[in-house]
Amino acid sequence: MGALNQLVIGASIGAVLLLAALGLTFTFGQMGVINMAHGEFIMAGAYTAYVLQPLAGGQAVLAALPVAFVVAGLLGLVLERVLIRRFYGRPLDTLLLTFGVSLILQQLARDIFGAPNVQVRAPGWLTGGVDLGGLRIPYNRIFILVLAVGCVVGISWYLARLKQGRRMRAVMQNRQLAAVSGVATERVDQLTFFVGSGLAGLAGVALTLIGPVGPTLGSAYIVDAFLVVVAGGLGQLRGAVIAAFTLGVLNSFVEFWTANGASFAKVVVFAVVIGFLQVRPQGMFVLRSRALS
Amino acid sequence: MLEVGGLHVSYGRAQVLFGVDLSAPSGSLVCLMGRNGVGKTTLLKAVTGVLAPRSGTVRFDGRDVTRMRTHERVRRGLGYVPQGHETFPQLTVAENLQVAREAAPGARRSATDDALDLFPALGALMKRRAGFLSGGQQQQLAIARALVTEPRMLLLDEPTEGIQPSIVQQIEEAIGRLHASGLTILLVEQYLDLALRLADRFVILDAGEVVRSGDAEQLRDESVRALLAV
Ligand SMILES: Nc1ncnc2c1ncn2[C@@H]1O[C@H](COP(=O)(O)OP(=O)(O)O)[C@@H](O)[C@H]1O
Numbered sequence: 001m002g003a004l005n006q007l008v009i010g011a012s013i014g015a016v017l018l019l020a021a022l023g024l025t026f027t028f029g030q031m032g033v034i035n036m037a038h039g040e041f042i043m044a045g046a047y048t049a050y051v052l053q054p055l056a057g058g059q060a061v062l063a064a065l066p067v068a069f070v071v072a073g074l075l076g077l078v079l080e081r082v083l084i085r086r087f088y089g090r091p092l093d094t095l096l097l098t099f100g101v102s103l104i105l106q107q108l109a110r111d112i113f114g115a116p117n118v119q120v121r122a123p124g125w126l127t128g129g130v131d132l133g134g135l136r137i138p139y140n141r142i143f144i145l146v147l148a149v150g151c152v153v154g155i156s157w158y159l160a161r162l163k164q165g166r167r168m169r170a171v172m173q174n175r176q177l178a179a180v181s182g183v184a185t186e187r188v189d190q191l192t193f194f195v196g197s198g199l200a201g202l203a204g205v206a207l208t209l210i211g212p213v214g215p216t217l218g219s220a221y222i223v224d225a226f227l228v229v230v231a232g233g234l235g236q237l238r239g240a241v242i243a244a245f246t247l248g249v250l251n252s253f254v255e256f257w258t259a260n261g262a263s264f265a266k267v268v269v270f271a272v273v274i275g276f277l278q279v280r281p282q283g284m285f286v287l288r289s290r291a292l293s
Numbered sequence: 294m295l296e297v298g299g300l301h302v303s304y305g306r307a308q309v310l311f312g313v314d315l316s317a318p319s320g321s322l323v324c325l326m327g328r329n330g331v332g333k334t335t336l337l338k339a340v341t342g343v344l345a346p347r348s349g350t351v352r353f354d355g356r357d358v359t360r361m362r363t364h365e366r367v368r369r370g371l372g373y374v375p376q377g378h379e380t381f382p383q384l385t386v387a388e389n390l391q392v393a394r395e396a397a398p399g400a401r402r403s404a405t406d407d408a409l410d411l412f413p414a415l416g417a418l419m420k421r422r423a424g425f426l427s428g429g430q431q432q433q434l435a436i437a438r439a440l441v442t443e444p445r446m447l448l449l450d451e452p453t454e455g456i457q458p459s460i461v462q463q464i465e466e467a468i469g470r471l472h473a474s475g476l477t478i479l480l481v482e483q484y485l486d487l488a489l490r491l492a493d494r495f496v497i498l499d500a501g502e503v504v505r506s507g508d509a510e511q512l513r514d515e516s517v518r519a520l521l522a523v
Pocket residue numbers: 304307309327328329330331332333334335336
């Protein structure tokens with residue numbers, strides 16, 4: 001019973017991790033940009049739901065999903081245009097710069113919304129949960145899981161079937177060849193950043209369902225999100241999915257088995273990822289082809 | 294169709310091209326030759342805008358394109374097949390062609406059929422990932438990829454280099470057919486025999502400068518051969 005319970009909790013932690021990391025599979029995985037402000041895009045998504053609350057009332061979470069996607073996406077687009085594009089190929093500079101941006105955005109949130117946490121009310125239909133033979137799964141956790149799965153399906157479809165997705169993959173695989181094939185690569189970079197940042201906004205909305213919203217909401221997830229992308233293999237959606245759920249379940253079990261849970265679980269998860277990367281530095285999945293091998 | 298004037302190109306401090314002039318009249322096939330490392334690839338990259346020249350001009354189709362961005366030159370009809378049979382390795386053959394065609398606003402759907410007519414072998418490989426093709430198949434795909442944008446001029450950088458002989462022959466035939474159909478072609482080629490069979494005109498580079506140019510007939514000259522010997 002206990003194990004099953006932890007498995008469910010783990011899956012729900014995994015879904016949150018996955019949502020936080022999905023956007024990074026675009027900006028970090030595909031473009032190689034270490035954007036430390038990604039966490040603040042998550043935070044911006046969460047505050048979007050809070051801002052919409054007076055208008056949309058109990059349905060703020062639903063209404064916020066598309067709005068947060070656009071808000072966070074635009075923030076990402078501005079960041080890419082104004083700063084990041086000047087530092088392509090210089091990961092360390094990008095890391096420091098975007099870290100600075102993340103601090104500025106946190107302070108901005110404090111100035112606008114105040115330092116104390118705020119709360120977004122969940123819609124009525126998300127209170128309660130299902131009982132599975134003594135095991136209770138809250139609806140809001142199921143909603144997050146469904147949202148994460150929906151995002152993964154949507155992204156796969158976008159990358160495989162849409163003109164824009166195909167173009168994005170082409171640019172990431174061979175930028176120069178894409179340019180000489182007539183692709184406007186800068187436009188593709190902008191779109192990639194918009195979509196990746198927009199996904200962070202969705203993650204932020206989801207997070208309002210499981211906790212309060214504060215200026216540092218995103219920074220709590222940023223490291224784990226990067227871990228998921230690195231462990232999964234850069235830019236590999238399938239790898240990110242497996243890594244997120246593995247880390248989620250691992251987290252929940254370690255927390256369950258040890259006395260002072262949370263922080264120890266973090267240490268164990270870190271150790272496991274670092275150990276794993278010693279054995280497989282390229283992550284779970286890699287781009288494989290004759291051209292690269 | 295293409296006129297290059299006084300082109301100087303460098304990589305950082307290392308200058309590679311020193312005032313290169315070259316012209317390819319409409320419908321001609323010009324063969325650009327010279328030993329390894331003399332700057333042939335660099336010249337093509339400057340023509341397509343992958344590299345920005347330090348000075349000089351590139352005119353394409355009566356228009357100064359020296360400062361125009363690469364993808365815009367391609368959309369105006371400048372097709373380019375880089376050296377080394379490059380593809381998008383994780384995309385299928387069909388997707389490789391699709392990406393290029395979708396990027397060219399005016400290109401007809403039937404352009405893909407025409408390209409596949411030229412390289413029928415690709416037809417059976419449409420669902421395969423390009424990274425898993427042989428070098429020769431990748432080169433055919435690379436040329437087809439440039440053709441689906443319906444270019445008015447094609448730049449080919451050593452399309453037969455390191456390719457199995459059976460496919461070299463197919464590629465040579467394809468280039469001949471494209472030339473016969475009126476396409477202007479600038480071909481970088483190391484094999485003198487192949488150049489003699491295909492070219493109308495030739496240009497020989499040495500150490501970043503044009504040292505000889507003329508009609509294909511003059512390629513038979515001994516002194517010209519000396520410039521190409523390793
Ligand atoms: N990316 C680069 N950076 C610095 N030097 C380069 C680069 N690419 C080529 N070169 C140099 O420029 C010269 C011309 O190269 P290239 O145009 O490739 O010659 P070719 O195509 O005629 O063999 C060579 O000396 C080469 O070493």
